[in-house]
Amino acid sequence: MANKALFQELIYDEAGNMVETAVVGQEMFYVIDDAGFKRHIDADQVDRQVLSIFLEQLEANKDIAVEQALRMMGKDDLFTKAAVDAQINNIDMDQIIAQGIPAQARHMMGMMGFRITINFHGEVVNMDQPTLPDDEF
Secondary structure, eight states: OOSSOTTTTSEEOTTSOBOEEEEETTEEEEEEEETTEEEEEEHHHHHHHHHHHHHHHHHHTHHHHHHHHHHHHTOOOHHHHHHHHHHHHTOOHHHHHHHOOOHHHHHHHHHTTOEEEEOTTSOEEEEEOOOOOGGGO
């Protein structure tokens, strides 16, 4: 069970309504209003689905991610590339969940158009993500 909701204010139901969060005991839940019935969905369950999608995308685009990270750091040497590559290979979902995502980063993600849609069972049914124009690569 989760004690924080990583994607708070970025989760919507299938009707397009922002999903609220609630704490029950010490556990965090996303709350979907189902015609007045408040469905509580374990935040950890949803967050792990979203992170899993991110990590799959990162793995599929690892070369681009490494290249972009090197460009952002202003480095282009073999040792830095190896270090960045190793970091990407060793990403730990539990560590991300434990650290959380800063509110500022979540707000930025929302402003860029990032949006997660879940159903009443807490399954991710859609994820809108901002994309870079083709000429950025």
